[in-house]
Amino acid sequence: MSVLKGQELRIIGFLCNWCSYGGADTAGIGRFVQPTDLRVVRVPCSGRINPLFIMKALLYGADGVLVSGCHPRDCHYAEGNFYARRRLEVIKALLPALGIDPRRFEYTWVSASEGRRWQHVVESFTMQIHDLGPARRLPDAPELDVLKMVAAE
Amino acid sequence: MSIQEELQAVIKEALPDVSCVIGWREGPEPLRAAPLFVRTPADADAFRSGYFAVNNPAVFLPEYKGGKVGVVVKGCDARSVGQLLAEGLIRREEVKVIGFPCNGVIDVDKVAVALAGACDPGEIQAAREEGDELVLTTPSGEIRLRKTAVTADKCGRCLFPNALDADVFVGDTLEPAVSADDYADVAAFEALSLEKRMDFWEQEMSRCVRCYACRNACPMCVCREHCVALSRDPRWLTQSDGVRDKMFFQIIHASHLAGRCTGCGECQRACPARIPVLLLKRALSRRVEDLFAYRAGVDVAGPPPLLSFALEEPKIKERDW
Ligand code: SF4
Ligand code: SF4
Numbered sequence: 213m214s215v216l217k218g219q220e221l222r223i224i225g226f227l228c229n230w231c232s233y234g235g236a237d238t239a240g241i242g243r244f245v246q247p248t249d250l251r252v253v254r255v256p257c258s259g260r261i262n263p264l265f266i267m268k269a270l271l272y273g274a275d276g277v278l279v280s281g282c283h284p285r286d287c288h289y290a291e292g293n294f295y296a297r298r299r300l301e302v303i304k305a306l307l308p309a310l311g312i313d314p315r316r317f318e319y320t321w322v323s324a325s326e327g328r329r330w331q332h333v334v335e336s337f338t339m340q341i342h343d344l345g346p347a348r349r350l351p352d353a354p355e356l357d358v359l360k361m362v363a364a365e
Numbered sequence: 366m367s368i369q370e371e372l373q374a375v376i377k378e379a380l381p382d383v384s385c386v387i388g389w390r391e392g393p394e395p396l397r398a399a400p401l402f403v404r405t406p407a408d409a410d411a412f413r414s415g416y417f418a419v420n421n422p423a424v425f426l427p428e429y430k431g432g433k434v435g436v437v438v439k440g441c442d443a444r445s446v447g448q449l450l451a452e453g454l455i456r457r458e459e460v461k462v463i464g465f466p467c468n469g470v471i472d473v474d475k476v477a478v479a480l481a482g483a484c485d486p487g488e489i490q491a492a493r494e495e496g497d498e499l500v501l502t503t504p505s506g507e508i509r510l511r512k513t514a515v516t517a518d519k520c521g522r523c524l525f526p527n528a529l530d531a532d533v534f535v536g537d538t539l540e541p542a543v544s545a546d547d548y549a550d551v552a553a554f555e556a557l558s559l560e561k562r563m564d565f566w567e568q569e570m571s572r573c574v575r576c577y578a579c580r581n582a583c584p585m586c587v588c589r590e591h592c593v594a595l596s597r598d599p600r601w602l603t604q605s606d607g608v609r610d611k612m613f614f615q616i617i618h619a620s621h622l623a624g625r626c627t628g629c630g631e632c633q634r635a636c637p638a639r640i641p642v643l644l645l646k647r648a649l650s651r652r653v654e655d656l657f658a659y660r661a662g663v664d665v666a667g668p669p670p671l672l673s674f675a676l677e678e679p680k681i682k683e684r685d686w
Pocket of ligand 1: 439441467468469517519520521525527
């Protein structure tokens with residue numbers, strides 16, 4: 213059930229296991245209603261997130277990418293999110309250079325107890341992506357004529 | 366003695382200490398120098414510096430780690446050496462850096478444009494510098510081009526024409542032409558609409574043949590056969606001929622160079638399809654400079670910015686929801 217009318221968009225979330233995934237769980241247990249566009253990928257730590265995960269998602273079909281980890285100073289591995297913060301902040305600068313709206317990617321920090329906050333983040337980001345609409349896609353390889361012929365047979 | 370002759374003498378002097386000295390020689394075409402590996406004093410006679418010595422010899426250095434090697438560097442090449450050192454990819458005591466004041470290098474693609482059909486670049490028989498001019502000998506006579514019209518873009522924004530951190534420096538240092546890199550190229554591109562920017566890349570990347578010359582020419586691309594572009598597991602790229610995979614390879618290259626790219630422009634120069642791939646790296650360099658006041662290969666006293674962090678990041682404004 214999407215709280216937003218009309219078409220569901222594809223939003224990928226990369227959530228750290230220890231805080232934000234827990235926060236999303238807390239929101240679920242509390243039955244806080246959220247839009248359903250977000251698909252969550254659980255990772256051990258925001259420091260595990262290769263910036264290429266974000267770029268790959270955006271280039272290969274996502275309309276938005278949300279990253280969430282533990283608040284700075286609360287990382288389960290002490291420093292993972294400090295490294296992540298720098299990487300995420302830098303990779304964001306690639307989007308305008310590619311012609312991708314930088315608002316399609318956001319990162320934030322949500323702890324395991326912040327179910328309400330998680331609901332708010334998901335709602336706000338989903339709204340933001342719906343305002344932008346479906347992302348333009350770069351084309352994949354044109355289908356070879358010979359394959360089309362085989363398929364037609 | 367000309368700078369070139371002085372450099373030849375310095376190379377010969379350095380030789381007993383090192384297994385070879387890397388520099389430039391005349392290339393297969395008049396406008397293109399080729400890499401030179403000086404192993405004996407006689408080899409040094411083929412050494413050429415100057416306007417055609419475009420390629421960045423720092424690209425070879427990581428292969429020599431563990432032995433001692435000499436390298437002749439322009440200012441921009443020296444930044445690559447500095448960044449390789451900062452990342453521990455080469456060791457200071459294992460390289461002898463020979464610098465000289467650089468007046469800029471040619472951009473062969475610009476020559477083709479400047480000739481405007483007057484002659485096919487392939488027909489050029491000889492080329493020489495004469496003051497502010499480049500003099501080309503062609504079957505239909507001499508053609509003179511203003512050097513400013515055919516010099517590489519990076520030279521117009523060069524802050525370090527004199528090799529930093531050289532063991533030997535030949536000649537008098539030059540004043541840089543500008544006092545700061547304003548990233549005007551990135552700003553101009555980002556002034557276009559998002560739609561136009563993506564149109565641009567869709568158009569440009571459609572010519573990419575996935576030859577990876579851009580990667581192989583990059584002195585900071587040290588993974589060689591371990592490049593993620595070649596990995597099947599995880600499978601970042603397919604064998605598909607689509608613009609999307611080609612673009613994604615450039616994203617890999619740019620993101621792996623974030624905070625490391627010194628802007629030497631070798632990726633773009635090596636590209637046979639003339640795709641301006643340096644632009645993406647410069648967009649990230651500008652960001653890294655803004656956020657962390659770090660210029661790769663220059664501000665190398667501390668650890669590189671993406672290999673370190675600060676508890677409070679004064680320049681990072683996190684979104685409050
Ligand atoms: S960028 Fe500077 S050091 Fe490099 S070739 Fe141009 S003028 Fe020389
Ligand atoms: S050098 Fe040019 S054509 Fe070759 S892979 Fe790089 S961008 Fe593509």
